Amino acid sequence: MKSTVEAMIAEERSKRHDVYADRLSKALSASLAAPASAASFASSSPSIASGRDFILESQPRRTLNDLVLDASVRQQVEELVTEHHRGDLLRSYGVQPRHRILLAGPPGNGKTSLAEAIAEALSVPFFVVRYDALIGSYLGETNQRLKRLFDYVRTTPCVILFDEFDALGKERGDVHETGEIKRVVSSLLLQIDALPTYVVLIAATNHEELLDRAAWRRFEMRLSMAKPSQPMVLDYVKNALATEGVLSRDAVAAVAKLALSSFAEAGDFVREIRRRLILADAGISLNDAIRERSRVWASRMRVPGDGERSVEATTDVRSATDGGKKKGSASVRSSSSTGSASKSGRSSRP
């Protein structure tokens, strides 16, 4: 009964019949809360939060073409989008589209941006889980909230992002962890298993080594959003400044010397150049601005840990059939060049 109503709600939402979908959703929550209210104090509270309170909801704007992606990551993502666009065909053969994705990699290399772009490509709303609202201090509170969150999410085709996923899906074997986190992880895994395939769950983490092994296994697609290679970063800067002019050879060399460590950092640099060009009121050329700002940037404080820079982009795409071991599993390391980045046919937006 519950899953039938959830499917109806999802269908009405996909047709943008939000009012009707909201009514059905309310009726469902009320009928589910009724028997529990006698048994539990928390769920009988009039101030009970609905699952919607635990997410930030937005219409996605960023597109896949806005992002510079390693060719192999792009290919995997395009396959995912096709699986959902042609989900009915797959389902008619009893096969489901993949819908549990793990994005791992250092900060500022597009995990959150890619999740948003996937929602945009699928034309569904983009939900980001709010841990500040989700994590409760009383025993069992987080689990109850997780349940309400998933009950809500199941009612609509969407992309839901668990950013900093290690905050929830951390290793249960950790001796410092209490029984509560173990219960939360177990409940989270059960909820993930029960998600319908029209909900695309994306987990992002900078610390994949902290994830619970069973959580790791849940993800059918695992993509490494590694540090970009220097040619990729350079490509990004050139594309982002293309409207301002063409970079001279020594301007390119000046940018290369900065060894920008992430797309986020490259984006900051591009914005700084733009600001300089605007405020100089055409009193400075693009290449002069780049040379000038590069000198300033060379002496800026560095992000800790960014000392050693990879000149190789690592694409680690592990299939769900590889046994799900986080260490020693088969991985494809591919060296990305300017060429491979360009071949992926993207444009960039700082």
Ligand SMILES: Nc1ncnc2c1ncn2[C@@H]1O[C@H](COP(=O)(O)OP(=O)(O)OP(=O)(O)O)[C@@H](O)[C@H]1O
């Ligand atoms: N692959 C990319 N292509 C183009 N721009 C990017 C890319 N990755 C990051 N950016 C730029 O850097 C900014 C930060 O990226 P984003 O927040 O997606 O990184 P993140 O991996 O989620 O970082 P964190 O781990 O800190 O959450 C984005 O707003 C975007 O402008």
Ligand SMILES: [Mg+2]
């Ligand atoms: Mg992020």
